[in-house]
Amino acid sequence: MKILVTGGAGFIGSTIADAYLEAGHEVVVIDNLYSGKRENVSTKARFHEVDIVSPKIADVLDAERPDVVSHHAAQMDVRMSVASPAFDAEVNVVGTIRLLEAAVKAGVKKVLFASSGGAAYGEQERFPAQEADRTNPVSPYGVSKRSGEHYLFYYHAEHRLPYIAFRYANVYGPRQDPHGEAGWWRSFARSSWGASRRGSTATASRRATTCSSRISCGPTSSASRAPSSAR
Numbered sequence: 634m635k636i637l638v639t640g641g642a643g644f645i646g647s648t649i650a651d652a653y654l655e656a657g658h659e660v661v662v663i664d665n666l667y668s669g670k671r672e673n674v675s676t677k678a679r680f681h682e683v684d685i686v687s688p689k690i691a692d693v694l695d696a697e698r699p700d701v702v703s704h705h706a707a708q709m710d711v712r713m714s715v716a717s718p719a720f721d722a723e724v725n726v727v728g729t730i731r732l733l734e735a736a737v738k739a740g741v742k743k744v745l746f747a748s749s750g751g752a753a754y755g756e757q758e759r760f761p762a763q764e765a766d767r768t769n770p771v772s773p774y775g776v777s778k779r780s781g782e783h784y785l786f787y788y789h790a791e792h793r794l795p796y797i798a799f800r801y802a803n804v805y806g807p808r809q810d811p812h813g814e815a816g817w818w819r820s821f822a823r824s825s826w827g828a829s830r831r832g833s834t835a836t837a838s839r840r841a842t843t844c845s846s847r848i849s850c851g852p853t854s855s856a857s858r859a860p861s862s863a864r
């Protein structure tokens with residue numbers, strides 16, 4: 634199968650792209666290198682340095698004609714979204730719309746979307762949140778991620794474009810920028826304070842080892858208790 638990964642030079646997108654390659658799929662990566670790194674993209678994948686907000690995205694999808702689009706490109710900094718809601722919406726809402734328009738025209742069979750658990754639920758009514766719980770996002774980033782889900786619903790209703798939205802909690806692992814906003818969880822897991830919060834240093838170091846060997850999600854409840862950094 635041919636899978637196109639947007640944001641495939643970033644932390645999660647590049648890890649997923651590698652997993653697709655390992656599973657024997659053909660992989661195409663789109664990324665404008667806003668926060669991603671060229672070296673994260675496998676030499677086995679075809680790379681297009683393109684901004685998803687740009688109309689050029691349609692040309693890439695038309696040329697590549699992927700079966701599946703795995704959409705991970707985003708402005709994913711909550712504080713940035715508060716400082717510049719319009720920029721956040723441009724990338725996360727307009728960029729997603731441009732991609733979905735292009736996907737319909739290119740005959741894509743399914744879209745996978747990296748939504749957000751902590752940020753989309755926002756002010757949770759109970760812990761842990763259930764999928765059917767109301768979403769009350771309290772940051773522009775949470776609003777834009779939830780909007781992405783609404784647009785997927787619309788493109789499915791209007792154009793029969795199948796999709797799955799994944800509401801990731803705080804994700805940590807190799808290739809994550811430990812100084813970036815979402816790096817707090819990885820740093821916490823490695824800190825002695827994190828160790829004592831988990832009961833023992835051994836437990837914490839086991840978890841840190843798990844971090845470096847695979848990609849994992851942190852607990853939704855702790856993500857939700859820290860809304861300023863919940864992704």
Ligand SMILES: NC(=O)c1ccc[n+]([C@@H]2O[C@H](COP(=O)([O-])OP(=O)(O)OC[C@H]3O[C@@H](n4cnc5c(N)ncnc54)[C@H](O)[C@@H]3O)[C@@H](O)[C@H]2O)c1
Pocket residue numbers: 639640641642643644645646663664665666667668669670683684685686704705706707708709724728747748749750800801802803804805815864
């Ligand atoms: N990291 C987390 O804990 C977490 C939690 C929930 C959801 N998510 C979502 O998962 C996805 C990946 O997050 P990540 O942690 O890997 O972040 P990341 O910053 O490492 O990856 C995002 C990628 O998107 C690219 N990008 C940004 N704007 C772009 C644009 N306009 N056009 C093309 N490419 C663009 C960046 O260069 C980067 O490579 C995002 O959609 C994010 O919202 C992340």
